[in-house]
Amino acid sequence: MSNQNVDDHNLLFISQMYPNVYTSSIPQQAGDSKPAQPMRRRRKKGVAVAEQGGDGSNGWFRKRKLSDEQVRMLEMSFGDEHKLESERKDRLAKELGLDPRQVAVWFQNRRARWKNKRLEDEYTRLKNAHENVVVEKCRLDSEVLHLKEQLHDAEREIQRLAQRVEGAISSSPLSSSVSIEANQTTPFFGDYEVGYDGDGYENLFYSPEYINGFEWMSPFI
DNA sequence: TTGTGTTTTACGACCTCC
DNA sequence: GGAGGTCGTAAAACACAA
Numbered sequence: 001m002s003n004q005n006v007d008d009h010n011l012l013f014i015s016q017m018y019p020n021v022y023t024s025s026i027p028q029q030a031g032d033s034k035p036a037q038p039m040r041r042r043r044k045k046g047v048a049v050a051e052q053g054g055d056g057s058n059g060w061f062r063k064r065k066l067s068d069e070q071v072r073m074l075e076m077s078f079g080d081e082h083k084l085e086s087e088r089k090d091r092l093a094k095e096l097g098l099d100p101r102q103v104a105v106w107f108q109n110r111r112a113r114w115k116n117k118r119l120e121d122e123y124t125r126l127k128n129a130h131e132n133v134v135v136e137k138c139r140l141d142s143e144v145l146h147l148k149e150q151l152h153d154a155e156r157e158i159q160r161l162a163q164r165v166e167g168a169i170s171s172s173p174l175s176s177s178v179s180i181e182a183n184q185t186t187p188f189f190g191d192y193e194v195g196y197d198g199d200g201y202e203n204l205f206y207s208p209e210y211i212n213g214f215e216w217m218s219p220f221i
Numbered sequence: 222t223t224g225t226g227t228t229t230t231a232c233g234a235c236c237t238c239c
Numbered sequence: 240g241g242a243g244g245t246c247g248t249a250a251a252a253c254a255c256a257a
Contacts, residue, residue: 065229065252086242104243105231112245113229 066106070096074103078110 066074073096077088084092084107093100 084243102230106229108244109230115245 066098066102070098074106074110078107078114082107082111082114 074092077092081088084104089100089103089107092098093103096103
């Protein structure tokens with residue numbers, strides 16, 4: 001273990017055994033009546049460095065990780081209420097031997113983590129829902145395809161039957177009178193129309209007369 | 222041991238509310 | 240205007256593979 005690591009280990013150990021040791025050891029600025037700040041990292045704009053009264057190289061200003069017990073207590077408190085009113089902050093700080101500012105910062109960071117977790121969970125939920133919708137769409141697409149195939153087969157069958165009916169009529173002795181009747185009113189398949197649904201597929205529309213027509217024609221088939 | 226990615230602690234800037 | 244919130248980020252602490 002290097003000297004640096006020994007130093008770190010000792011500092012961490014001391015901080016856990018005596019939570020106040022760092023805050024009470026940090027040099028106070030002349031005339032500053034506020035409690036000493038625990039650790040201030042160097043910032044780009046220099047304000048915090050001035051507060052530290054040093055460049056941080058002496059080790060006393062290194063970041064101090066909170067002990068497991070401190071974190072456990074903070075977590076319990078956070079579980080009760082995510083917001084931190086002044087009174088509770090001071091009480092927690094006193095109980096845990098921390099600077100009230102540290103407690104406030106811990107809650108800020110904890111709220112941020114909680115929010116991230118919530119967003120992550122929400123993202124996962126929406127992603128799963130989306131996947132389910134995609135699967136359902138695939139199933140429905142496949143069903144539509146299947147139904148269109150069935151429709152196409154039905155159209156072919158109708159066409160085949162119509163040709164057979166036409167052949168039977170033309171070879172029948174009654175064919176001339178039937179064709180006259182057919183010309184006068186509606187055609188034999190007058191109630192059967194082929195339309196266009198705009199989707200590249202033909203639609204068949206037929207009314208009950210179509211069925212009657214078949215019954216009527218059955219002796220000729 | 223060291224490089225690298227992640228987590229934790231802390232701060233500055235800015236916003237909202239009373 | 241001050242207190243306390245969020246957001247973005249710096250830097251220390253930590254974990255871990257190579």
